[in-house]
Amino acid sequence: xxxxxxxxxxxxxxxxxxxxxxxxxxxxxxxxxxxxxxxxxxxxxxxxxxxxxxxxxxxxxxxxxxxxxxxxxxxxxxxxxxxxxxxxxxxxxxxxxxxxxxxxxxxxxxxxxxxxxxxxxxxxxxxxxxxxxxxxxxxxxxxxxxxxxxxxxxxxxxxxxxxxx
Amino acid sequence: xxxxxxxxxxxxxxxxxxxxxxxxxxxxxxxxxxxxxxxxxxxxxxxxxxxxxxxxxxxxxxxxxxxxxxxxxxxxxxxxxxxxxxxxxxxxxxxxxxxxxxxxxxxxxxxxxxxxxxxxxxxxxxxxxxxxxxxxxxxxxxxxxxxxxxxxxxxxxxxxxxxxxxxxxxxxxxxxxxxxxxxxxxxxxxxxxxxxxxxxxxxxxxxxxxxxxxxxxxxxxxxxxxxxxxxxxxxxxxxxxxxxxxxxxxxxxxxxxxxxxxxxxxxxxxxxxxxxxxxxxxxxxxxxxxxxxxxxxxxxxxxxxxxxxxxxxxxxxxxxxxxxxxxxxxxxxxxxxxxxxxxxxxxxxxxxxxxxxxxxxxxxxxxxxxxxxxxxxxxxxxxxxxxxxxx
Numbered sequence: 001x002x003x004x005x006x007x008x009x010x011x012x013x014x015x016x017x018x019x020x021x022x023x024x025x026x027x028x029x030x031x032x033x034x035x036x037x038x039x040x041x042x043x044x045x046x047x048x049x050x051x052x053x054x055x056x057x058x059x060x061x062x063x064x065x066x067x068x069x070x071x072x073x074x075x076x077x078x079x080x081x082x083x084x085x086x087x088x089x090x091x092x093x094x095x096x097x098x099x100x101x102x103x104x105x106x107x108x109x110x111x112x113x114x115x116x117x118x119x120x121x122x123x124x125x126x127x128x129x130x131x132x133x134x135x136x137x138x139x140x141x142x143x144x145x146x147x148x149x150x151x152x153x154x155x156x157x158x159x160x161x162x163x164x165x
Numbered sequence: 166x167x168x169x170x171x172x173x174x175x176x177x178x179x180x181x182x183x184x185x186x187x188x189x190x191x192x193x194x195x196x197x198x199x200x201x202x203x204x205x206x207x208x209x210x211x212x213x214x215x216x217x218x219x220x221x222x223x224x225x226x227x228x229x230x231x232x233x234x235x236x237x238x239x240x241x242x243x244x245x246x247x248x249x250x251x252x253x254x255x256x257x258x259x260x261x262x263x264x265x266x267x268x269x270x271x272x273x274x275x276x277x278x279x280x281x282x283x284x285x286x287x288x289x290x291x292x293x294x295x296x297x298x299x300x301x302x303x304x305x306x307x308x309x310x311x312x313x314x315x316x317x318x319x320x321x322x323x324x325x326x327x328x329x330x331x332x333x334x335x336x337x338x339x340x341x342x343x344x345x346x347x348x349x350x351x352x353x354x355x356x357x358x359x360x361x362x363x364x365x366x367x368x369x370x371x372x373x374x375x376x377x378x379x380x381x382x383x384x385x386x387x388x389x390x391x392x393x394x395x396x397x398x399x400x401x402x403x404x405x406x407x408x409x410x411x412x413x414x415x416x417x418x419x420x421x422x423x424x425x426x427x428x429x430x431x432x433x434x435x436x437x438x439x440x441x442x443x444x445x446x447x448x449x450x451x452x453x454x455x456x457x458x459x460x461x462x463x464x465x466x467x468x469x470x471x472x473x474x475x476x477x478x479x480x481x482x483x484x485x486x487x488x489x490x491x492x493x494x495x496x497x498x499x500x501x502x503x504x505x506x507x508x509x510x511x512x513x514x515x516x517x518x519x520x521x522x523x524x525x526x527x528x529x530x531x532x533x534x535x536x537x538x539x540x541x542x543x544x545x546x547x548x549x550x551x552x553x554x555x556x
Binding site: 045046047049050053055056057058059060061062063064066067069070073074077078079080082083084119155156157158159160161162 | 257258345346347348349350351352353354371373374377410411412413416460465480481483484485488489490492495496498499502503506
């Protein structure tokens with residue numbers, strides 16, 4: 001592996017961890033901040049079962065930057081105080097990446113997410129799956145998510161979702 | 166049937182909370198209701214558009230194989246080999262013209278006929294493959310919606326649906342010519358009856374989105390169809406007005422034809438809920454897993470005549486609005502959990518909104534009443550054989 005690849009891999013890992021950190025901290029502004037400031041920025045969360053059968057329908061389908069911003073409003077404002085809150089811990093592992101063009105990279109990683117509802121205190125697996133990401137590389141080399149698809153092996157969720165996976 | 170004791174209050178608007186949590190009651194519900202004389206929607210034909218398409222589903226534990234045979238005819242089988250009962254198909258959905266049981270390689274065609282089995286000369290004398298097709302429950306179809314009943318005694322499907330037929334047909338786009346968009350599947354930590362006991366009262370109160378988007382309805386009606394207490398909601402579609410907190414307003418746009426009765430819900434006893442709201446067509450196939458868990462498969466549909474733009478609109482609206490993570494429904498999911506915890510306390514759940522006389526049942530209700538659920542509770546009580554206290 002060349003030196004450039006090693007530093008790129010480290011930067012991609014930092015982006016993965018930044019997203020996990022924001023989600024586990026329920027920092028929706030931080031979550032949004034990991035996405036490119038482009039109209040095409042998108043986040044999808046859907047079952048691998050749907051994908052395998054050619055269905056684009058998901059648990060969350062935010063296909064533009066304004067939908068991402070509205071996702072922050074859902075969590076922070078619209079749903080506030082109506083649900084049993086739960087902690088999450090995202091474990092992510094980069095599995096591959098490749099360069100698509102001068103400013104775009106493709107990245108795949110595995111994830112597992114534990115959840116602990118505050119009322120029961122019992123920890124269980126919320127979902128496992130893989131992230132299929134497009135990553136935008138800025139002029140100074142900084143990386144942001146252009147598109148993320150959280151594809152869930154977990155086709156039957158054990159619980160409703162408040163926060164993105 | 167086992168005689169289960171539960172003291173039931175004299176007032177129609179009081180439901181004993183024990184009914185939601187007792188294991189012995191649940192075991193009896195499976196016998197009397199889920200394996201009893203009720204019809205259960207398990208799929209829509211549009212989930213199996215092509216010859217050979219199939220879907221598997223478990224109805225209160227009973228494994229079903231719902232398929233379209235090579236001639237295009239929809240059939241429902243028990244998903245178990247006619248030999249030793251091994252689960253025949255393990256995929257959730259797919260396309261096959263033959264189903265082979267791997268255990269002893271018995272082979273069935275898409276019509277359920279046994280077409281091959283190894284070493285038949287060593288079987289009992291007189292063995293005939295024609296005597297061993299896949300077993301079938303009774304099933305019937307209403308505008309593409311496939312219903313199954315385990316009992317031979319259940320009345321005809323149209324009688325079962327009664328006055329809910331019109332609302333259900335309209336909800337199925339009037340002609341049942343749907344196109345599957347995909348699924349959201351989830352388990353809720355709640356008794357199946359709490360899941361289906363959602364009411365008209367809570368909508369503008371629990372769901373802050375309605376308030377924040379200045380999106381108020383309340384002008385519609387709900388009515389009870391048949392003595393089972395199937396509930397139909399019909400209301401004019403209200404759309405959000407005024408300044409929106411959403412940057413992408415297209416999420417809650419209505420692009421359909423007629424807003425006059427643009428919002429419909431049909432809730433059939435025991436667990437089926439279907440809804441058409443804005444441009445979302447959603448059929449929720451639900452089954453109890455145990456006394457404390459219900460599994461819901463939210464299936465979403467477009468219409469076969471939709472153009473590409475409409476399909477995309479339905480796709481993003483369906484994904485984000487009414488499911489277990491939806492803008493105006495995630496809170497329902499949380500309430501399902503919380504009400505189940507609360508049901509482990511003594512006493513009865515009390516219904517107030519829309520109740521005029523606690524000793525009388527009505528059949529016509531306002532959109533935001535909660536009393537629309539009471540006729541189905543009375544039917545539940547009678548099926549379960551619980552004796553109501555004297556008035």
